[in-house]
Amino acid sequence: MAKQKKAPRPKAQTPKGFRDFFGRDVTERAAMLNAIAGVYHRYGFDALESSAVETVEALGKFLPDVDRPNEGVFAWQEDNDGDWLALRYDLTAPLARVYAQHRNDLPLPYRRYAMGPVWRNEKPGPGRFRQFYQCDADTVGAASVAADAEICAMLCDALEEVGIPRGDYLVRVNNRKVLNGVLETMGVGDDSQRNAVLRTIDKFDKVGEAGVRELLGKGRLDASGAYIDGVGLNDKQAAPVIAFLTSRGDSAAQTLGNLRDAVGDSTIGMEGVDELGQMADLLDAGGYGADRIVIDPSVVRGLGYYTGPVFEAELTFEILDEKGRKRQFGSVAGGGRYDDLVKRFTGQAVPATGVSIGVDRLLAALREKGRIGREDHGPVVVTVMDRDRMSDYQAMVTELRNAGIRAEVYLGNPKNFGNQLKYADKRNAPVAVIAGAEEHEKGIVQIKDLILGAKIAESASLEEWQDRPNQFEVPRADLVAKVQEILGQY
CATH class of the missing domain: 3.30.930.10 (Bira Bifunctional Protein; Domain 2)
Incomplete structure (x- = not known):
């Protein structure tokens, strides 16, 4: 009997035109969007989170300024003869559907902001991806250009709020x-x-x-x-x-x-x-x-x-x-009045105006200005010297967290202490907490300043650091206070 061939292993790679985001990228984007949301909220706009999937009919047959039907969307048919569905290509087309569907329950004008990923089935290239974030604010139902002026003023405030x-x-x-x-x-x-x-x-x-x-x-x-x-x-x-x-x-x-x-x-x-x-x-x-x-x-x-x-x-x-040539950074947001979009659903003209911020572009600008992208320290790592005392280590990390300090207990194999410090280094931890059997008996903990330790290791001469110890022995009750003191220096 012939041997069955093993199924080939899947390739561990992102699809073309997509990418993965890790810790710092995600937190920087979230912080920026939270700051913008604060401005929008201050102006009286309400948050809206609409479905990522819409019917192709609701999205419309084409993207703005694209003439070919269904061009640029990821679409599929439900069952054999069901509706055609698609991932949203922007946040404005779903808004038109939401307003038309819920208009009897929504105030007029309706002011909303929305933030989230959108998808476009276009040829990827340098800096051009098939999934990206948008950050929109729109007013539906206001014919006055006062609504347009307000959007422009709000855009100014949002840019200044995030650090431009x-x-x-x-x-x-x-x-x-x-x-x-x-x-x-x-x-x-x-x-x-x-x-x-x-x-x-x-x-x-x-x-x-x-x-x-x-x-x-x-x-x-x-x-x-x-x-x-x-x-x-x-x-x-x-x-x-x-x-x-x-x-x-x-x-x-x-x-x-x-x-x-x-x-x-x-x-x-x-x-x-x-x-x-x-x-x-x-x-x-x-x-x-x-x-x-x-x-x-x-x-x-x-x-x-x-x-x-x-x-x-x-x-x-x-x-x-x-x-190496000097040039201006360029556009990071745009919008305007689009009075015909909701009419597709209702048959009646409904005025609307809004703006969309290019999230990736604005993040890049903030990095250029040095507003974000500075060194981002990881959590304080509580090392494990005795696995039978995990409850003690858990109590330490809980105290640190309750004081507002980002912290974690090492959950890998604790046998090799050197590996724990390597882990802390890979996590970019500012501090490591060390408490073995001897420390436990004495009621103390060792606190290692990893930031200073890294500076000492990088320095060609130890003279500038010789008066500054990078490891401290403190009473167990002073754990939180000492960690706060060290973190306060950086």
Whole structure:
């Protein structure tokens, strides 16, 4: 009888486009999200935790600005002919479903914040993953641009709360109605040409005014030497776009005046300019001046998604890229008004506005600023010298925990004491507690300062440390006080 082949062992590796997070990464993210949640809560927003799985029908047939049905989602069919389900790709589409489903029980307006993972079935790449965190806040049911202004103010407060100081960020605000007014003034009616103009506007930050002029016209040579075909507009048609993109002035009033000139007689364009003016007045009244929030016509978000004000938070401090060149950190949050999303469920227009913070981007920024990522010490480790006295060791660790000190009893094989200290070192423990039979009889404990011990080990000369002992013998009753004293030094 032939031998049965053993089933191959599974590979211990994360799926492509996914990653694992360990201690420090998880705690740093949780601390940041808790700080942001505190700001949102202070503004009167309620927490919402919606299902990670939605029906494909509820999510919609495509992501914002993606035309192919079901593109970008992880989806499967329940049984053979059941509903198609999918992992949520953002936190906004589930909000629309939640509001439509529970609207009779929810206040109007409904203000909620949500934080959690989302999934996108896209090609992974450097810094691009298929699962990532989002942190959103939205107001549903408020047509007034006061809701948009409030979101912008709250975003400023959240950035400052987590450690991005004033002067290191700027929230830039625009309005899609102004852009629609510019397109109307240009006389661009064909959808393909309209989309080409929008894509060109979106490149303003990269190619500048001259580059946009070329791309709106016949085209231009790329930095790589490749020729990029232009939209094919004449100078007169392109003029409103250039006027729009270059309309930012030295003050909000000057910018608004320039935008009025850019939209000409367009009714929808003037409506957008007026809304920006209202937002500027509201923000100014709240103390949010141009050092924090500015009107910037170059902000273009979600070409087919947003219906009114749009905003983006940009970090303005410099960092070094992988080649050692200085560059600005860039955008960490964005959002705007999307008045048509809930209508898919209810058939009635329901105004909504919100913002989404890029959690990974903001964490990276905080590390750049040195706000997080400092040395993170592990728990105090109570070593085990006599396994028959585990109740004594458990009492020690309980006292430490009750005093608010992170602590654990060594639960491995206690035979080799050296391995226990190696374990404490691997855990980055600041202190080890040692209490064998001799210490127990005398009513004392040995407390080893592992941080100082590590510094002594790293030092080329012991002179600077010779007056500082790194192990102490104290009465058992003084265990907590001595550990607190040592931890207080670092």
